[in-house]
Amino acid sequence: MKMSQLAIRPEKTAPKDAEAISHKLLAQAGFIDQVMAGVFTFLPLGLRVLTKIENIVREEMDKIGTEILMPSLSPKQLWETTGRLDTIDVLMKTGPANKAAEQKHNAEYVLNSTHEELVTPLVMKQNLSYKDLPLAVYQIQTKFRNEPRAKSGILRTREFRMKDLYSFHTDEADLKRYYEVVKESYKNIFDRLGIGGDTYISLASGGDFTKDFSHEFQTKCENGEDTIFLSKENGIAYNKEVAPEDAEGSDNYEEFKACEVGNIFPLNTKFSEAFDYYYTDKDGVKKIVYMGSYGIGTSRLMGVIVEKFNDERGIIWPDAVAPFKVGLISFEATYEKAKDTYESLMKSGIEVLWDDRDISAGAKFADADLIGNPWRLIISEKSLSGGGAELKRRDEEKSEIIALDEIGKRLA
Amino acid sequence: MKMSQLAIRPEKTAPKDAEAISHKLLAQAGFIDQVMAGVFTFLPLGLRVLTKIENIVREEMDKIGTEILMPSLSPKQLWETTGRLDTIDVLMKTGPANKAAEQKHNAEYVLNSTHEELVTPLVMKQNLSYKDLPLAVYQIQTKFRNEPRAKSGILRTREFRMKDLYSFHTDEADLKRYYEVVKESYKNIFDRLGIGGDTYISLASGGDFTKDFSHEFQTKCENGEDTIFLSKENGIAYNKEVAPEDAEGSDNYEEFKACEVGNIFPLNTKFSEAFDYYYTDKDGVKKIVYMGSYGIGTSRLMGVIVEKFNDERGIIWPDAVAPFKVGLISFEATYEKAKDTYESLMKSGIEVLWDDRDISAGAKFADADLIGNPWRLIISEKSLSGGGAELKRRDEEKSEIIALDEIGKRLA
Numbered sequence: 001m002k003m004s005q006l007a008i009r010p011e012k013t014a015p016k017d018a019e020a021i022s023h024k025l026l027a028q029a030g031f032i033d034q035v036m037a038g039v040f041t042f043l044p045l046g047l048r049v050l051t052k053i054e055n056i057v058r059e060e061m062d063k064i065g066t067e068i069l070m071p072s073l074s075p076k077q078l079w080e081t082t083g084r085l086d087t088i089d090v091l092m093k094t095g096p097a098n099k100a101a102e103q104k105h106n107a108e109y110v111l112n113s114t115h116e117e118l119v120t121p122l123v124m125k126q127n128l129s130y131k132d133l134p135l136a137v138y139q140i141q142t143k144f145r146n147e148p149r150a151k152s153g154i155l156r157t158r159e160f161r162m163k164d165l166y167s168f169h170t171d172e173a174d175l176k177r178y179y180e181v182v183k184e185s186y187k188n189i190f191d192r193l194g195i196g197g198d199t200y201i202s203l204a205s206g207g208d209f210t211k212d213f214s215h216e217f218q219t220k221c222e223n224g225e226d227t228i229f230l231s232k233e234n235g236i237a238y239n240k241e242v243a244p245e246d247a248e249g250s251d252n253y254e255e256f257k258a259c260e261v262g263n264i265f266p267l268n269t270k271f272s273e274a275f276d277y278y279y280t281d282k283d284g285v286k287k288i289v290y291m292g293s294y295g296i297g298t299s300r301l302m303g304v305i306v307e308k309f310n311d312e313r314g315i316i317w318p319d320a321v322a323p324f325k326v327g328l329i330s331f332e333a334t335y336e337k338a339k340d341t342y343e344s345l346m347k348s349g350i351e352v353l354w355d356d357r358d359i360s361a362g363a364k365f366a367d368a369d370l371i372g373n374p375w376r377l378i379i380s381e382k383s384l385s386g387g388g389a390e391l392k393r394r395d396e397e398k399s400e401i402i403a404l405d406e407i408g409k410r411l412a
Numbered sequence: 413m414k415m416s417q418l419a420i421r422p423e424k425t426a427p428k429d430a431e432a433i434s435h436k437l438l439a440q441a442g443f444i445d446q447v448m449a450g451v452f453t454f455l456p457l458g459l460r461v462l463t464k465i466e467n468i469v470r471e472e473m474d475k476i477g478t479e480i481l482m483p484s485l486s487p488k489q490l491w492e493t494t495g496r497l498d499t500i501d502v503l504m505k506t507g508p509a510n511k512a513a514e515q516k517h518n519a520e521y522v523l524n525s526t527h528e529e530l531v532t533p534l535v536m537k538q539n540l541s542y543k544d545l546p547l548a549v550y551q552i553q554t555k556f557r558n559e560p561r562a563k564s565g566i567l568r569t570r571e572f573r574m575k576d577l578y579s580f581h582t583d584e585a586d587l588k589r590y591y592e593v594v595k596e597s598y599k600n601i602f603d604r605l606g607i608g609g610d611t612y613i614s615l616a617s618g619g620d621f622t623k624d625f626s627h628e629f630q631t632k633c634e635n636g637e638d639t640i641f642l643s644k645e646n647g648i649a650y651n652k653e654v655a656p657e658d659a660e661g662s663d664n665y666e667e668f669k670a671c672e673v674g675n676i677f678p679l680n681t682k683f684s685e686a687f688d689y690y691y692t693d694k695d696g697v698k699k700i701v702y703m704g705s706y707g708i709g710t711s712r713l714m715g716v717i718v719e720k721f722n723d724e725r726g727i728i729w730p731d732a733v734a735p736f737k738v739g740l741i742s743f744e745a746t747y748e749k750a751k752d753t754y755e756s757l758m759k760s761g762i763e764v765l766w767d768d769r770d771i772s773a774g775a776k777f778a779d780a781d782l783i784g785n786p787w788r789l790i791i792s793e794k795s796l797s798g799g800g801a802e803l804k805r806r807d808e809e810k811s812e813i814i815a816l817d818e819i820g821k822r823l824a
Contacts, residue, residue: 007478007549008538033534035483036521041534042481044549050481066419069454069462071447071571072484072554079509089516091509094523096558097491100501105560109448109570111506111523122445122453126420137419137456142484142554146508148517158521159483 001044001324002342003355003367008033008043010367020223022306023153025315029370031302031323038150038158045371046302048323050161053193053305054140054298056320057163060189064181065136065165070118072142073109078117082274088113090145111144116293119166120271130170130281133289134178138165140298152223154303155259161299169290170281175266182294186217186262193301194318195219195308199261202228202237206266213242214265217296218258221307226260229253259304260297267291315372316395324353326411327373329364331380338379341389341404348408352377369394375411379404413456413736414754415767415779420445420455422779432635434718435565437727441782443714443735450562450570457783458714460735462573465605465717466552466710468732469575472601476593477548477577482530484554485521490529494686500525502557523556528705531578532683542582542693545701546590550577552710564635566715567671573711581702582693587678594706598629598674605713606730607631607720611673614640614649622678625654629674629708633719636671671716672709679703727784728807736765738823739785741776743792750791753801753816760820764789781806787823791816 014024031046079085092111096102169175190199198220203213227240229247247253272289309316330338378390392399426436443458491497504523508514581587602608610632615625639652641659659665684701721728742750790802804811
């Protein structure tokens with residue numbers, strides 16, 4: 001893609017109220033635009049990163065479940081059935097926006113903050129036999145939660161992208177077995193996204209669902225909202241809410257701030273009881289279905305990755321989720337050579353962002369650093385007289401000169 | 413994918429209130445599930461078709477614009493600025509769903525039914541020069557409209573998927589030029605989706621925006637909500653609302669029902685005036701920006717395609733959007749041979765839905781017809797003794813026997 005055609009480009013000035021470094025950098029570099037507190041547009045660069053994150057999540061999820069797409073609206077009755085219509089304090093409902101709409105069709109719906117209320121009756125409707133269980137479906141979709149504080153860019157928003165997986169089982173043992181399968185799948189995902197090394201499976205409250213713990217995936221992160229205590233003795237991580245009483249200030253625990261990037265939850269029978277969801281086992285006995293629920297915040301992940309990978313000049317994207325593999329910089333005198341290189345790289349399927357704009361070299365270098373594609377390729381008169389293009393990694397200082405017709409091979 | 417693992421399978425019984433044939437077939441065949449009137453879940457088969465439709469739209473849009481993703485929530489002020497907060501009679505707003513939510517953060521937002529109110533200030537913020545225009549951005553996203561009647565399955569819903577493209581120009585002439593570019597792009601899309609031959613560019617009212625006509629893409633369709641008059645003399649199609657007075661009942665016009673699959677709209681200066689969006693031309697003169705808006709209903713398209721392509725046994729998907737290329741049917745005695753074939757086809761990148769379930773041959777054939785993948789491959793004892801597998805098209809009666817090791821080549 002050419003920067004001259006890239007509809008929406010780096011704006012350089014960070015939003016005044018941006019506190020998190022990821023918010024500042026993503027806004028300055030032209031990845032996101034704030035529509036109102038907690039609500040963002042993904043600009044061309046940001047949507048490319050989000051799509052890459054979601055495709056990695058999708059690839060791993062396809063190994064352990066089947067993708068569907070549930071709606072954002074639902075009838076209130078479903079939430080009355082589980083009792084959550086009155087208890088979820090970030091839940092929103094919809095109604096007519098004006099008098100004309102009120103007269104035309106005066107109805108209220110719930111704007112879903114999560115999908116247990118939809119997926120349980122959906123699967124129940126299939127009349128599954130014990131032979132069809134376990135069953136797992138997931139979706140990658142937009143969620144709505146009216147957070148009172150929404151001040152950390154895309155780390156905590158009122159409208160966000162999420163992958164949610166739901167599993168259905170004949171008994172608790174099978175739920176526990178699958179629960180471990182999801183743990184492994186999540187580990188693979190965070191490894192592929194480049195944050196595996198700093199992400200801890202941390203014990204958290206089981207809420208209404210279980211007397212056992214649930215598990216959160218917490219990535220070490222200065223701007224994180226959670227506090228984690230990591231036992232130096234056995235490596236077990238605890239969310240502060242369930243940490244041992246002596247953890248705080250103890251030498252036996254490492255305390256750090258973290259950002260929750262995923263959670264896995266044994267729902268057990270809470271929703272199957274509410275919806276009266278039973279199956280018949282092989283002996284003809286009616287038994288209750290066990291459920292699990294497993295989330296990953298895909299848009300938040302984009303923010304967490306930036307929190308982890310940046311320097312004073314901008315973002316340093318991990319290769320797997322970078323908007324482009326290469327940022328190509330050229331100048332007036334080298335435009336034609338750059339054009340040939342750009343076209344040949346594009347033909348080989350290498351993703352290139354070509355800064356073909358009529359601005360200063362300094363401004364181009366600054367934007368390339370800010371945007372943070374993993375490779376930078378400079379075609380200047382100097383590099384050409386040196387034998388080709390100058391190639392360097394965003395995260396390294398050293399560069400090398402590559403002959404123009406060798407670049408494709410080098411970057412493949 | 414294996415039918416035994418396909419999370420949600422054909423349910424056979426059509427919803428009682430289903431009127432449109434596409435609603436009946438898509439529900440029976442397990443593509444969609446109705447959550448409430450006008451609100452649907454896309455099941456695994458349905459999501460595959462929707463994704464294929466949206467990818468075709470995306471490929472064509474990428475040639476003439478840049479993809480972004482705007483949010484579903486927006487502040488009321490944006491809609492007050494254009495005066496549409498009070499006039500759009502399907503517009504919904506959100507608010508807290510319960511007392512606890514009201515106390516926590518009592519705020520109301522608009523749930524976007526369209527995105528002119530968001531895209532205009534977004535592009536305006538970029539401070540573009542005349543050199544940066546024209547500019548076009550698009551998104552593929554969920555829209556919310558509280559339709560009073562939502563009775564035709566996914567042909568008219570309260571929550572639906574839509575591609576919306578917005579263009580920005582230095583003057584009306586350039587808007588008109590780009591308008592023709594979009595017309596061509598839309599023609600390509602509907603051709604690729606298999607409905608090009610039955611889709612007419614039809615004149616419609618320009619609404620508040622222009623004294624000229626706007627243009628709708630209308631696909632001939634018995635269950636369509638629109639009435640089109642096609643002049644036999646000059647081939648011009650008119651929506652009833654703007655048809656010549658003598659069109660009805662006239663021999664010079666063909667009258668038919670149609671379903672609107674796309675529209676293109678010269679917005680001209682309505683939104684740039686409301687937001688006070690001017691640019692400075694090359695002579696330093698302040699001039700108003702001209703805009704266009706162009707929509708395609710991607711989830712509705714799925715319904716329209718089924719309205720067009722079906723028979724008494726089920727759906728007949730065009731190859732480009734079929735959930736799978738091949739439906740493979742096997743039996744207990746041929747399970748191993750089918751497994752080898754399935755794995756070898758999957759390895760070659762051919763999409764196969766393998767009915768490996770333990771049900772009768774008749775039930776498998778009926779489900780294959782209902783689901784409507786373009787090719788059917790049967791591996792039975794009879795076909796094996798005849799020399800291989802029986803291969804036929806969903807829309808043809810004749811079949812042929814193909815040696816097992818030739819199938820990959822035949823279907824490539």
